[in-house]
Amino acid sequence: MTDNKENDSWNVFFSDLAKFREVQERQKQRGLNDFTSLGSVLKANDEVRLHTRFIYSLLNPEGKHYQGTRFLELFLECIGRSNWLNIDSTIVRKEYCPDGKSEQIDLYIADGSREIVIENKLNAHDQPRQVLRYLDAVDARHPESSDNTLFVYLTKGRAQPSLLGLGQTSNDKKPEANPDSRHLIVCKKTSSLLNENGRPVALYQNLWYRGKPKSMSVHGWLESCSREVEGKDTTSNILWAISDYKTVVERATREYASNVKTLKEFFEGDGKEHLEQALQLTKDLPNAQIKWLHSVMTEQLDELFEAGISAGYLLKLDAENASDLVDFVRPGWKRSH
Numbered sequence: 001m002t003d004n005k006e007n008d009s010w011n012v013f014f015s016d017l018a019k020f021r022e023v024q025e026r027q028k029q030r031g032l033n034d035f036t037s038l039g040s041v042l043k044a045n046d047e048v049r050l051h052t053r054f055i056y057s058l059l060n061p062e063g064k065h066y067q068g069t070r071f072l073e074l075f076l077e078c079i080g081r082s083n084w085l086n087i088d089s090t091i092v093r094k095e096y097c098p099d100g101k102s103e104q105i106d107l108y109i110a111d112g113s114r115e116i117v118i119e120n121k122l123n124a125h126d127q128p129r130q131v132l133r134y135l136d137a138v139d140a141r142h143p144e145s146s147d148n149t150l151f152v153y154l155t156k157g158r159a160q161p162s163l164l165g166l167g168q169t170s171n172d173k174k175p176e177a178n179p180d181s182r183h184l185i186v187c188k189k190t191s192s193l194l195n196e197n198g199r200p201v202a203l204y205q206n207l208w209y210r211g212k213p214k215s216m217s218v219h220g221w222l223e224s225c226s227r228e229v230e231g232k233d234t235t236s237n238i239l240w241a242i243s244d245y246k247t248v249v250e251r252a253t254r255e256y257a258s259n260v261k262t263l264k265e266f267f268e269g270d271g272k273e274h275l276e277q278a279l280q281l282t283k284d285l286p287n288a289q290i291k292w293l294h295s296v297m298t299e300q301l302d303e304l305f306e307a308g309i310s311a312g313y314l315l316k317l318d319a320e321n322a323s324d325l326v327d328f329v330r331p332g333w334k335r336s337h
Helices: 002-029 037-041 047-059 070-078 130-137 143-148 218-229 233-252 263-268 272-297 299-311 322-328
Strands: 091-096 105-110 115-121 149-155 185-187 192-194 200-208
Touching (some): 002 263, 002 272, 037 233, 047 070, 047 091, 047 115, 047 233, 070 218, 115 130, 130 149, 143 149, 143 200, 185 200, 218 233, 263 272, 272 299
Parallel strands (some): 115 149, 149 200
Antiparallel strands (some): 091 105, 105 115, 185 192, 192 200
16 A cells, blocks of 8 residues: 555656646747857856956947947946046956056056956956055055045955955965065955055955845846847847846856746745655665666676677676786786786
């Protein structure tokens, strides 16, 4: 009686799972999909070629979007810096080397008097003294002009640059790699970067890839850009491109929700009663795979070559006839044990 009840339970589980697969197929046939053009040619976590360059393409007043400074203005609003720059004289650079030789700043925005240094850290770790070196490259080391430089740390959700990036420590054991004791400190109270003497050298703030809070998130800015071009007949391709990039960002931060019903949704909804059975399957499947692989490489392999072995043109190797392989071993090979 118990066995019949258990069998019925498994039959219901596999029946419901089959229905779920049918729902998936119907959704796909209706055109629902998770395709992105950007994601099809570049990895979602590609900081430089995807994220830095796409953000730059929108921020750049001279970009082919032909929206002038509008996307840049919306970005400044997003980070709470409306009118902080003279927008009419602002330039935007990507992968910018201030002296043309050394430090390469991911995104650089300046109007001739004030500047914004954006460090894009989607996944990569901070390099030794990186923040200090970038600020040195734009000559942001003078307390009297500290309000003219803003350092933006763009990440998935890091609280601040690492001690290594600020120059407070180094993984390099060579003393000459850090010839002085200069370093930076993040002061959240004043939203600034302080030097080793506690004096400000630049303004500081975070910007997130994650969707919340949207007031300091790339998402909030992208949505503002979308609203700006929505309804304009000649800019529908820009709207589509922004939507495509937003999807890539959500994938990079693991916030993306598939347009097609997923197993997770199945087990959280109609298939909730089968959760225990699913957990049992995940526990038993590895052992089943081991047994299957062992069977394939032993009994089934013997069956496959049985005719050849019986006919005498194939030889089954085992401990007794392994010496027959000696002629095929490369010269100079020596047994290690």
